[in-house]
Amino acid sequence: MIKLSKSCIDSKEKEAVLRVLNDEYLGMGDSVKKFEEKLSLYLSNNVSCVSSGTAALQLALEACGIKRNDEILVQSLTYVASFQAISATGAIPVACDIDDKSLTICLKDAKKKLSNKTKAIMPVHYSGGVGNLSSIYKFAKKNNLRVIEDAAHAFGTEYNSKKVGSFGDIICFSFDGIKNITSGEGGCVVSSNQEVINYVNDSRLLGIEKDSEKRYLSERSWSFNVKNQGWRYHMSNLNAAIGLEQLKKVNKFFKIRKSLAKRYDANFLKSKYISSISRNYDEVVPHIYPLRIMKKFNREELRSYLLKKNIQTGLHYQPNHFLDKFFKKKLTLPVTERIFNQIITLPLHPDLNLKDIDYISKTLKDVLKEI
Ligand SMILES: Cc1ncc(COP(=O)(O)O)c(C=O)c1O
Missing domain, CATH: 3.90.1150.10 (Aspartate Aminotransferase, domain 1)
Known part of the structure; x- marks a missing residue:
């Protein structure tokens, strides 16, 4: 059977997982830190790893202060993950049409759907292509919108000779089992805006302030403060170990x-x-x-x-x-x-x-x- 898609792994990923199992620290720790460092180098940007691409999108939106009844422009032709991530924040996904060549969001239609509740646009890099990304950024700037790129399909893609994830506002990748690289399940939020990354670093660990730094050392916080809604959306060492091997390939x-x-x-x-x-x-x-x-x-x-x-x-x-x-x-x-x-x-x-x-x-x- 010729499979539509599959995880492409060999003994390297299996050995890496075994090393984590032998360490007996399976949660978020040193491997996640290393995976983030390698991704940062690859993308020349700041990275926070999370449990899925959907979680990455949700936390990225929350990091921008998106809240109930805000409106987010997004193409209808996308995986339901993009829509669910938006509605998880209480915001409303405003379904837009696509350009019939690139199958990415049609800006003409997005412009028609702009309202005073519109807070962000989520361009989806359908099948790996990014469409006219610079026009999207121009449109966003003009209308004071945040841009959260759903780059689940686009790890490795370049635009104007720059890697997707190395420029822009907030970029979210997925590393689920069949993506361009996989960590089994997983994803990441990428941004040059350190406040966004700090927000995601906390919110992926139930909003516990600076808990990431403890976790990287295989420890945890016992006295802490929480200011924002948080979730259990961090990445585990098991997943990061797979991701690290995939990144070499x-x-x-x-x-x-x-x-x-x-x-x-x-x-x-x-x-x-x-x-x-x-x-x-x-x-x-x-x-x-x-x-x-x-x-x-x-x-x-x-x-x-x-x-x-x-x-x-x-x-x-x-x-x-x-x-x-x-x-x-x-x-x-x-x-x-x-x-x-x-x-x-x-x-x-x-x-x-x-x-x-x-x-x-x-x-x-x-x-x-x-x-
Ligand atoms: C376009 C798109 N966005 C978001 C996601 C969500 O990624 P994940 O499955 O890692 O939650 C996917 C996953 O297939 C996707 O195809």
């Missing part, structure tokens, strides 16, 4: 991901029915490979046909404005709704090779001629 991983996506693009270039998402894979590290089918088709039938040929596929994503929790009467997002009917995601992970990509491409092209 970024060059290899990213080279493979880019070359596989380029091969798909080349295979589909002349296809009548398949349209690739426009990405420059010299800059973008693709996390997933969604594409658009430009003819009427039944997605579930196509997916089960491909499954019979040992090819797993995915759907990134059901628009969030279709979900009961976030549904708003009268809201239609024409581009999102059109593109949602066209998309399907093909396998992409560093344990695949070009032969696999050719097999998947040919199988898809053949079946589209028949249906």
Whole structure:
């Protein structure tokens, strides 16, 4: 079976986890500190590691003082994690349409949805691409908005020759099992604003002031103060140990991901029915490979046909404005709704090779001629 995505690990991660187990200190400690230091070096920025990408987004919003009934602009075509992280703070995710080339937030639509309650914009780096990020920052500056980048898909991606995470307001990554690098589960908040990082360092540990410093030394605070709502969202040494090994492999991983996506693009270039998402894979590290089918088709039938040929596929994503929790009467997002009917995601992970990509491409092209 060719998997849609998977964790790509070897004996290095297994040995690292074993070392933590042998240490008998599994919680947040020295490995988390080291992982943060290495991430800081890689991104040239300040980093706070947390338990998931969703937690990173929630704490980043809270660090900006986002509160009940504030409004956050976000594209509807994203994982429900972006929406749930916003609503966890009490704020309201305002579902925006997407640009039909990049599949990232449509600024024209975001501008229409701006209100006096709008406090932030959350650009989602769908599949690894960042869209027109400098326009988003200009728009945010003009309207006094914070920018919290949902960069769950974009670890390693560059924009104007700078790594995502090395510039901007607040950037949140996910290291869940299938991301560009994994720590098993995990995520991080990145910002040059030290106040944001200090806030997250405390709020990930129930709001206990400066507890992170104790934890790094395998200790904990016994007398402390708490000023803000906090959560148990810190990262464990077990997860950080995996992340540290993965970080050593970024060059290899990213080279493979880019070359596989380029091969798909080349295979589909002349296809009548398949349209690739426009990405420059010299800059973008693709996390997933969604594409658009430009003819009427039944997605579930196509997916089960491909499954019979040992090819797993995915759907990134059901628009969030279709979900009961976030549904708003009268809201239609024409581009999102059109593109949602066209998309399907093909396998992409560093344990695949070009032969696999050719097999998947040919199988898809053949079946589209028949249906
Ligand atoms: C776009 C997007 N945002 C946020 C997240 C949340 O990350 P995590 O699963 O680590 O909570 C994901 C995870 O898949 C995602 O795809």
